[in-house]
Amino acid sequence: xxxxxxxxxxFVARLIARDEGAFNELVVTYQRRVFALIYRxxxxxxxxxxxxxxxxxxxxxxxxxxxxxxxxSTWIYKIAVNLCKNRMKYLRSRYxxxxxxxxxxxxxxxxxxxxxxxxxxxxxxxxxxxGMQVEVVVKRAIAQLSPEFREVLVLRDVEDLSYxxxxxxxxxxxxxxxxxxxRARAQLRTLVEEAMSEKRxxxx
Amino acid sequence: xxEGEKKPDLDAPVAxxxxxxxxxxEPMDEDxxxxxxxxxxxxxxxxxxxxxRSALAPPPGAVAPDLxxxxxxxxxxxxxxxxxxxxxxxxxxxxxxxxxxxxxxxALIAFVFLVLIPWGSGSLP
Numbered sequence: 001x002x003x004x005x006x007x008x009x010x011f012v013a014r015l016i017a018r019d020e021g022a023f024n025e026l027v028v029t030y031q032r033r034v035f036a037l038i039y040r041x042x043x044x045x046x047x048x049x050x051x052x053x054x055x056x057x058x059x060x061x062x063x064x065x066x067x068x069x070x071x072x073s074t075w076i077y078k079i080a081v082n083l084c085k086n087r088m089k090y091l092r093s094r095y096x097x098x099x100x101x102x103x104x105x106x107x108x109x110x111x112x113x114x115x116x117x118x119x120x121x122x123x124x125x126x127x128x129x130x131g132m133q134v135e136v137v138v139k140r141a142i143a144q145l146s147p148e149f150r151e152v153l154v155l156r157d158v159e160d161l162s163y164x165x166x167x168x169x170x171x172x173x174x175x176x177x178x179x180x181x182x183r184a185r186a187q188l189r190t191l192v193e194e195a196m197s198e199k200r201x202x203x204x
Numbered sequence: 205x206x207e208g209e210k211k212p213d214l215d216a217p218v219a220x221x222x223x224x225x226x227x228x229x230e231p232m233d234e235d236x237x238x239x240x241x242x243x244x245x246x247x248x249x250x251x252x253x254x255x256x257r258s259a260l261a262p263p264p265g266a267v268a269p270d271l272x273x274x275x276x277x278x279x280x281x282x283x284x285x286x287x288x289x290x291x292x293x294x295x296x297x298x299x300x301x302x303x304x305x306x307x308x309x310x311a312l313i314a315f316v317f318l319v320l321i322p323w324g325s326g327s328l329p
Contacts, residue, residue, distance in 0.1 A: 018287065020287060020288060024272060024276075027271055027272045027275050028272060031268065031269075031270070031271040031272070032268045034271075035268045035269065035271065036262065036268065039260075039262060040260040043260075045262075049269045049271070049274070050274075052269075052271055053271050053274040053275050053278060054278075056271065056275040057275060057278050057279060057282070060275075060279055060287075134255075134259075135258055135259040136259075138255055138256065138258075138259035139259050139260070142256070142259070142260070153256065154256075154260070157249075157252060157253045157256050157257075158253075158256050158257055158260055185249070185252055188252070188256075189252070192255075
């Protein structure tokens, strides 16, 4: 029986031979994961679908450059992450100077106030609204992170990828990945705490 | 160990915290087992993950879009028809469906032909 690597090698050979049926299979197999990753990186649905299509167009165009050093999924993720980073940088430069939603406050409420609160775990309407607000706060905080920080945070904490895969996708050393992840979490925590304390003060 | 020496009772309740005493003070934080920095960091990481996942989850009921048609259209346009230029490559059903339909239609035509043209009766001119 052929191993997983052999099956993937055969599939890649079909792709490189420009087998359109094989490429259709690839799109159908990976479209959900690619779309979810882009949605999480961008933080909104607008443009995520178009960017996800662009990922597959880039995959199709760059198939000859795939050397099989990493898994096909890792290579596709790498293309998706690079396109996302480019799009985020473009959006940042385009909307630079606009006011941010989360203000810096001297007094902070503890991060624990936001822990464990999610729409899925709440039943009462008040709690539901509060949970949604927490999620909005977290989303806004993530949007304020730099593309490099958001990238490692999404890949590790949301997509659950291994450090080896993240190294292959981002192209930076494992130590740098860990350091970025640590700093990204710290920055996110600070932003969430500030926003939560702001909410408490204004009573909204 | 000598008999006179009092052995500490590890299962005994904390002083002033006997069972049933409503006025007993609450146990202090110091009485609880301490977590080291590594354990706290691991807990924080788990909380952070939960929070991130719930915040970044697609809205309830949201369905990932079907990207195939759009990708095919883009590739056809950008390759000027070199790829995905014909109907077969962009067909959404498997080829077997089209093959089966073709065979069925051929059989139907043959049947109709045989019924309408009575070979054996000699009625043909």
